[in-house]
Amino acid sequence: xxxxxxILLVEDNDRDIxxxxxxxxxxxxxxxxxxxxxxxxxxxxxxxxxKFTGHAxxxxxxxxxxxxxxxxxxxxxxxxxxxxxxxxxxPVVMITSSREEQDLVKSYQLGVNAYVVKPVDFQQFAKSIxxxxxxxxxxxxPPPGVLKRRS
Amino acid sequence: xxTSVEKKVVLGFVISTCALLGMGWLSYHTATGLVAxxxxxxxxxxxxxxxxxxxxxxxxxxxxxxxxxxxxDPRFLADCTNAQAEVSGWIDRLRKYTAGEPExxxxxxxxxxxxxxxxxxxxxxxxxxxxxxxxAAANAVATRQGKDLxxxxxxxxxxxxxxxxxxxxxxxxxxxxxxxxxxxxxxxGTTLACGxxxxxxxxxxxxxxxxxxxxxxxxQNEERFRLMIGNVRDYAIxxxxxSGHVMTWNEGAQRIKxxxxxxxxxxxxxxxxxxxxxxxxxxxxxxxxATATGxxxxxxxxxxxxxxxxxxxxxxxxxxxxxxxxMGFVKVTRDLTERRQSEETLxxxxxxxxxxxxxxxxxxxxxxxxFDDRQKPVxxxxxxxxxxxxxxxxxxxxxxxxxxxxxPQHEAYWFEIYGHIASTGEPRRFQNRAEQLxxxxxxxxxxxxAPEKRQVAILFNDxxxxxxxxxxxxxxxxxxxxxxxxxxxxNKELEAFSYSVSHDLRAPLRHIDGFVKLLDKQANGHxxxxxxxxxxxxxxxxxxxxxxxxxxxVFSRMGRSEMxxxxxxxxxxxxxxxxxxxxxxxxxxxNWKIGPLPAAEADAAMLRxxxxxxxxxxxxxxxxxxPAEIEIGCHPGAAENVFFIRDNGVGFDMQYAHKLxxxxxxxxxxxxxxxxxxGLANVQRVIHRHGGTVRAESELDKGATFYFSLPQTDxxxxxxxxxxTPETHPAG
Numbered sequence: 001x002x003x004x005x006x007i008l009l010v011e012d013n014d015r016d017i018x019x020x021x022x023x024x025x026x027x028x029x030x031x032x033x034x035x036x037x038x039x040x041x042x043x044x045x046x047x048x049x050x051k052f053t054g055h056a057x058x059x060x061x062x063x064x065x066x067x068x069x070x071x072x073x074x075x076x077x078x079x080x081x082x083x084x085x086x087x088x089x090x091p092v093v094m095i096t097s098s099r100e101e102q103d104l105v106k107s108y109q110l111g112v113n114a115y116v117v118k119p120v121d122f123q124q125f126a127k128s129i130x131x132x133x134x135x136x137x138x139x140x141x142p143p144p145g146v147l148k149r150r151s
Numbered sequence: 152x153x154t155s156v157e158k159k160v161v162l163g164f165v166i167s168t169c170a171l172l173g174m175g176w177l178s179y180h181t182a183t184g185l186v187a188x189x190x191x192x193x194x195x196x197x198x199x200x201x202x203x204x205x206x207x208x209x210x211x212x213x214x215x216x217x218x219x220x221x222x223x224d225p226r227f228l229a230d231c232t233n234a235q236a237e238v239s240g241w242i243d244r245l246r247k248y249t250a251g252e253p254e255x256x257x258x259x260x261x262x263x264x265x266x267x268x269x270x271x272x273x274x275x276x277x278x279x280x281x282x283x284x285x286x287a288a289a290n291a292v293a294t295r296q297g298k299d300l301x302x303x304x305x306x307x308x309x310x311x312x313x314x315x316x317x318x319x320x321x322x323x324x325x326x327x328x329x330x331x332x333x334x335x336x337x338x339x340g341t342t343l344a345c346g347x348x349x350x351x352x353x354x355x356x357x358x359x360x361x362x363x364x365x366x367x368x369x370x371q372n373e374e375r376f377r378l379m380i381g382n383v384r385d386y387a388i389x390x391x392x393x394s395g396h397v398m399t400w401n402e403g404a405q406r407i408k409x410x411x412x413x414x415x416x417x418x419x420x421x422x423x424x425x426x427x428x429x430x431x432x433x434x435x436x437x438x439x440x441a442t443a444t445g446x447x448x449x450x451x452x453x454x455x456x457x458x459x460x461x462x463x464x465x466x467x468x469x470x471x472x473x474x475x476x477x478m479g480f481v482k483v484t485r486d487l488t489e490r491r492q493s494e495e496t497l498x499x500x501x502x503x504x505x506x507x508x509x510x511x512x513x514x515x516x517x518x519x520x521x522f523d524d525r526q527k528p529v530x531x532x533x534x535x536x537x538x539x540x541x542x543x544x545x546x547x548x549x550x551x552x553x554x555x556x557x558x559p560q561h562e563a564y565w566f567e568i569y570g571h572i573a574s575t576g577e578p579r580r581f582q583n584r585a586e587q588l589x590x591x592x593x594x595x596x597x598x599x600x601a602p603e604k605r606q607v608a609i610l611f612n613d614x615x616x617x618x619x620x621x622x623x624x625x626x627x628x629x630x631x632x633x634x635x636x637x638x639x640x641x642n643k644e645l646e647a648f649s650y651s652v653s654h655d656l657r658a659p660l661r662h663i664d665g666f667v668k669l670l671d672k673q674a675n676g677h678x679x680x681x682x683x684x685x686x687x688x689x690x691x692x693x694x695x696x697x698x699x700x701x702x703x704x705v706f707s708r709m710g711r712s713e714m715x716x717x718x719x720x721x722x723x724x725x726x727x728x729x730x731x732x733x734x735x736x737x738x739x740x741x742n743w744k745i746g747p748l749p750a751a752e753a754d755a756a757m758l759r760x761x762x763x764x765x766x767x768x769x770x771x772x773x774x775x776x777x778p779a780e781i782e783i784g785c786h787p788g789a790a791e792n793v794f795f796i797r798d799n800g801v802g803f804d805m806q807y808a809h810k811l812x813x814x815x816x817x818x819x820x821x822x823x824x825x826x827x828x829x830g831l832a833n834v835q836r837v838i839h840r841h842g843g844t845v846r847a848e849s850e851l852d853k854g855a856t857f858y859f860s861l862p863q864t865d866x867x868x869x870x871x872x873x874x875x876t877p878e879t880h881p882a883g
Contacts, residue, residue, distance in 0.1 A: 013658060019665040068655075097657045099704065100649070120657055120697030122665035122690075 005034035007137055008060040010042040010077065011095075012069045019122065020064070020095075023129035029137055034060070039072025043080055046087055059090055059146040062113075062136035067096035067103055075103075078110045089143040093132055160354050167347035174340030181333030188326040195319035198248045198255070202308050202315065205241045208234055209269065209304060213297070216273045220280045220288045228277060235270050242266060254314055262307045269300045387484040390470070393477045395420050395438050407463075407486045409456030420482065423453050425460065441467040441480055450487065462491040513612050514543030520566070520573040520605045521553065528570025530555045534606065543613045544588055560587040572596050573605040582614065590615045642711065649707050656700055663693040695821075702829035705760070706814065709836050714754045721748035721794070724755070725783055728762045735770050740777055746784030749792050751861045757837040764830040765796045765857050771824055772800035772855070780854075791843065791863050797856040802849040811847055834859065 007029065011017050017035055024030045036042035042063070044050035063081070067074040074094060081087040093114040094107050107115055116132060119125050212234035219227035242263055249255035276297075280288035380388050380401050387404030389397055396419050400412035408415075408423060415422070421434035428434075428451070441447040446468050453463040464485045470478045508515060517535040520528050532553045541547060546557050554561050564583065572579055578597035585592060593614045599606040667690045671678070678686070725745065751758060766781075773779030780799040785792050803811070803818045810816040812835040815828040831845075838845045838859045849855035 015662040015665070016658065019662065019669075022665075022669060097655070097661070099701070101708075118657070118661055120660045120664055120694055122661065122668040125661060125665060126668075 005032050006061045007033045007133065008036060008042060008045065008063045009033050010036045010039065010063065010069070010074065011066045012038050013066070016066070016118075019125065020129055023126035024133050026126065027130050027133045027138075029133045032137065038069045039074065039077040042077050043072065046081065046090075059086065061091070061140070061142040061146050062132075063090060063092045064095050064132070065092055067094055067098055067107075075106055075110060078107065078112060082111045086145065090146065091136055091140070091142070093136065095129075095132070157358075160351055160358070163347050163351040163354065167344045167351070170340050170343045170347065174337060174344070177336040177340065178333060181329050181336070184329045185326055185333075188322050188329065192319055192322040192326065194248065195315050195322060198245070198315045199312055199319075201241065201245055201248060202312050205238065205245065205266075206305070206308055208238045208241055209266070209301070212238060212270065212273060213301070216277060217292075220276060220285065220292065223280060223285070231273065231277065235273070238266060238270060249315075252314075252318065255311055258307055258311045258314065262304065262311070265300060265304045265307060269297065269304060272297050272300060385485065387482070389482055391420055391438075391467075391480040391482055393442075393479055395434060395480075398479060404484070407455075407461070407484060408453075414456075423484075425452055425454050428452075437467060438480065441469045442477060445469050453484070461486050461488040463487060508537050511537065512539055513610055514540045515608070515610050516540055516549075517599055517606055517608050518554075518569065520569050520607060522570065522605070528566045528573070530566065531569055531607070543592075543611060544590070546588070558585070558587040561585060569596060569607050569609075572598050572607050574602070576602065582618075591618045645707070645711075649704055657697055660693040660697045660700075664690050667693070699827050699829075702827040702833075706829050706833050706836065709757060709760065709833050709840075714757070714840060716752050716754055719751050719753050719755045719758050721751050721758075721785075724759055724762055725766070728759065728766050731763070732767060732770055735767070739770070739774070739779065741770065741773070741779040741781055744780070744782040744784075746782070748783070748785050748794070749787055751792065751794075753841050753861060754837075757840070761834050761837050761859065764834050765859075768830065768857075769796055769798040769800065771826070772802075772819075773798045774800075774824075776800060787863075789863060791860040793858055793860045795856055795858045797854065799854040802851050802853050802855045803847075804851050805849060808847055808849070812845060 007024075009017065009020060011020065021030045021033060024033060034045065036045050041050070042065070045052045045055075046059070046063075048055050063077075065074045065077060074096070078092055078094075081090060081092065091113040092111075093116060094103075094112050095116050095118060096103065097118050099117050104115055114132070116128055119128065212231050215227045215231035215234055218224065219231060242259075245262075246256070246259055249259060276288050276291050279291055380399075383401055383403045384406055385403055386401075387407045388401050389404050390399045392398050396417055397415050400410070400416055404415075405411055419434070421429050424433055437447050437449070446466070448464075448466045450462065450464050452460045453465070454460055464487050466483045468481045468483075470481055472478055515537040516533055518531040519534055521530040521532060523529045530553045533549045533551065536550055540549065549557055554565070562583075562585065565585065568579060568581065568583075571577070576598045578595070580593075580595045582591065582593050584590075590613050592611045594609060594611040596607050596609045596611075599608040667686050671683070671686055674682075722745070725748065729743070766783075769781045770779070773781065776799055780797075782797040783795070784797075785794045801819075801824075807818050810818065812831045813828075814832040816832070817826060817828040819826070834857075835845050838861070842862045843860040845857070845859045847855060847857045
């Protein structure tokens with residue numbers, strides 16, 4: 001049985017996934033990442049439905065959510081998560097290219113836990129991702145019911 | 152009536168006097184007649200006596216003759232001669248006495264020759280006796296000739312006697328008759344005189360009574376009249392003597408003029424006139440005119456006792472006695488000040504409305520609606536129009552004519568509306584088209600006066616142009632809305648574009664940079680210097696591209712986003728910007744000189760962008776200077792505050808100044824000074840949006856000064872700080 005993944009990365013762009021994983025590798029967190037390619041898939045995963053039916057995934061310690069995605073976008077995923085009891089307290093970090101104010105405002109209105117703009121500079125990007133991973137997966141004490149860090 | 156009574160009385164007196172006179176005359180006449188008659192009566196007897204005496208004289212003469220004849224005694228002859236002499240006197244007397252009696256005169260004429268014959272006969276016998284003696288004489292006597300003569304004489308005298316007796320009787324009867332008439336006349340006259348006298352007394356008494364009553368009434372009337380005049384309060388009514396001195400005074404006079412009767416009676420009436428009128432001799436003029444024409448009326452200013460003036464209507468009437476002698480004047484004065492004021496007010500108000508009527512640009516008219524037999528309004532007539540009427544309608548000489556005459560095709564609804572207003576009195580405001588006049592009107596109409604007059608006042612305005620303009624505005628508005636819609640669409644597209652740019656355009660750059668770094672890592676020293684340089688260039692280009700995109704997004708946002716103005720503490724903003732530039736200022740020596748900065752009413756975020764750009768530039772372009780000098784200050788003004796930032800940096804060539812604020816315009820190569828060429832374009836855009844201006848002054852290598860102005864606001868808060876004292880920021 002594959003070890004349970006504690007980080008849900010929702011990202012439609014392959015290259016971003018690769019860069020994100022490359023960054024997380026430096027924290028040895030790459031293995032704990034499960035990837036959803038769009039919002040719908042992320043929700044299916046979180047609800048153990050669709051192609052994840054029957055999987056006992058458990059709740060991630062953090063969801064790294066891209067904003068702009070096909071089908072269901074990041075804001076919609078966030079909205080649905082905040083409407084449902086078990087998902088309500090799962091930390092969500094927006095990781096996006098958008099610096100638009102409206103996106104920021106909407107995200108915070110929906111109860112996002114953090115909002116990170118992806119820098120063009122890879123080194124900065126990698127640094128940000130590493131820090132996010134480090135903070136949420138290692139430093140932060142997640143709410144009850146979420147997957148604990150393997151000791 | 153009085154005169155008629157007097158006439159009657161006089162007439163009565165005249166009549167009674169005449170009666171008395173007549174009676175007197177009658178008495179006198181009767182008495183005289185009586186005396187005359189009596190005299191004639193007596194006279195008749197005197198005639199008779201004379202007749203008889205004649206008979207005796209003749210007998211005496213005959214007797215004496217006989218005696219002579221017989222005796223021849225001369226004494227008898229003397230007696231006979233005397234008797235004969237007396238007989239001739241007797242005839243004369245008789246003639247005299249019966250002068251007025253023709254019958255007797257005729258008898259006398261018969262008698263006289265008889266007597267003369269008898270006497271002649273006597274004297275013949277005497278002579279016979281004397282000459283022939285007694286015998287002859289006696290024979291002669293015996294012839295009886297004397298006797299016959301004597302008988303004839305006797306007869307004549309007797310006849311005369313009888314006739315004279317008749318006269319006496321007639322005279323006596325006349326006297327009696329006259330005496331009777333006289334008695335009747337005296338009685339009648341006395342009765343008439345007494346009657347008339349009585350009548351006169353009655354008349355006089357009655358007249359006296361009447362006069363007394365009339366006098367009483369007159370007195371009462373006079374008293375009433377005096378009270379009435381005295382108590383009249385609204386009019387000053389008083390009398391002046393012929394020279395103009397006040398004789399009487401009433402309540403109204405006291406009220407209007409302020410003088411009491413004691414104060415004014417006896418004074419000259421010129422006291423009531425203003426000094427200038429007195430000097431102009433108005434008072435005298437008035438009296439002269441009133442005297443000449445009997446009446447003088449005038450309106451003018453008069454003076455009260457307290458010196459205040461009032462507007463009076465004065466009527467002066469000359470009073471004359473029945474003989475036309477001037478007794479004085481009655482002066483009636485009324486205080487018309489209030490009326491004059493209200494008249495003045497009315498006049499002014501009328502004038503105002505007339506002016507309004509004549510000068511308003513709107514057309515105004517008063518019409519009379521004409522109804523047909525079935526009370527349907529079919530036409531209207533213009534009773535009054537104002538000067539603008541023609542301009543507003545194009546109708547000439549409309550006054551007095553009807554609308555149908557002027558515009559036969561005028562729409563029925565106009566008549567209906569005005570007919571409705573005239574019938575119901577409901578005012579109406581409406582807009583309507585008059586096709587024949589080729590105009591559209593905005594109309595306000597209301598009924599004027601009594602309903603039966605069917606008059607409507609109309610205030611109207613030709614709104615054809617404004618209507619067209621309105622339509623045009625509506626069209627333009629629709630266009631504008633369409634354009635606004637398009638603009639909004641464009642804006643949304645632009646937003647979507649920006650969003651897409653910020654999100655999608657940056658992703659590939661990140662990937663380029665990311666994979667360059669990964670490639671470098673992967674190569675792990677296998678790349679030579681050139682290869683590494685290429686990788687650096689690729690990464691740098693990507694970063695630069697990213698910076699450009701970021702700046703462009705900011706620029707776009709500056710233009711689009713809504714401004715949120717507030718009072719911004721300029722000094723705090725500047726300090727904040729300077730401290731955010733610590734990184735850039737590391738290892739630099741910069742002398743900051745910050746003057747007093749007034750607060751600015753602006754969008755804080757945008758103004759921050761402005762200061763960030765300008766201060767950033769100053770820091771950047773003074774990089775070659777050690778120490779760099781940067782001065783920030785403000786020239787406050789009434790209308791606007793001009794902020795400036797001066798540096799001693801590299802400056803620029805003024806001939807390129809116009810390019811300074813353009814997008815992506817740079818005056819320096821990127822190798823010299825990094826930058827995207829967006830910053831100053833942003834500054835300009837923000838300042839323009841705040842209603843201000845930007846400009847720059849510089850000389851190559853001698854530094855540059857950038858100015859921007861912000862319109863002054865009511866509040867003038869000067870940022871507290873080290874005013875005017877140059878201040879040096881720690882340069883890292």
